[in-house]
Amino acid sequence: MSIRDNLDISAYLVIGPENTKGRPIAPILEAVVEAGYTCIQIRSKTASARELIELTCLAADIIEKAGQSDKTALVVNDRLDVILAARKDGIKVDGIHVGQSDIPVSVCREYLGEESIVGLSAQTNELFDYIQTTDVSQIDYFGAGPLHETQTKTDCGTDLDGKVITRSFEEISRLADLSPIPVVVGGGVKRADIPELAKTGISGFFVISAVSEADNPKIAAAELIESWKANCKK
């Protein structure tokens, strides 16, 4: 049985060295694992392959030391090469998250195998048609959003005309109803959004800055997940 079989994307942290205001990543990872986050995604647009492998190793170590290897999934953003290299070093990496212009999901599935998690960002344009018509046989969940415009990823939700399309709670509820697979929503999500987001019926929230840029990431991480659990529909 792999962690893919019991996929839980309810509390999902995305993190990279460019998101921590210069602070070390390890204490933030330790705090989110301790708080019970179910998924951690290593994502960096600036780190080298070697740095990403090291970071992935660090995260896997922290998850293992906390005894959470069966509960906190570790995925890497975009970089199939990094996952393959990390696995060759014996590091437990559970999967990948890719977007519309990244390596195709069929290739990820072929190289990572049936026990791995493959997450895909839903397309912004014609989102509702897209999630109902896409072949989801190779993927485990959709990443969708943004709820608000975000400085962390300014191109998130950009439509064909270059305009950022944010999603209302009502639209997110429709997404949850229509999607054949779990949906995790992020992009500008802050603590105040969690009660309403949790009531939409989606499977989880994902955040970068609400935790990694917080004055106290440990408290911020705990508050987000507690609020999610307190308000969750399912």
Ligand SMILES: Cc1ncc(COP(=O)(O)OP(=O)(O)O)c(N)n1
């Ligand atoms: C959980 C989750 N959802 C969406 C994204 C965005 O992925 P992508 O569209 O490929 O953009 P980048 O993150 O690669 O800039 C994500 N990373 N995680």
Ligand SMILES: Cc1ncsc1CCOP(=O)(O)O
């Ligand atoms: C990686 C990613 N994908 C869609 S929005 C986003 C960034 C979310 O960051 P923040 O939680 O700081 O808005």
Ligand SMILES: [Mg+2]
């Ligand atoms: Mg990507």
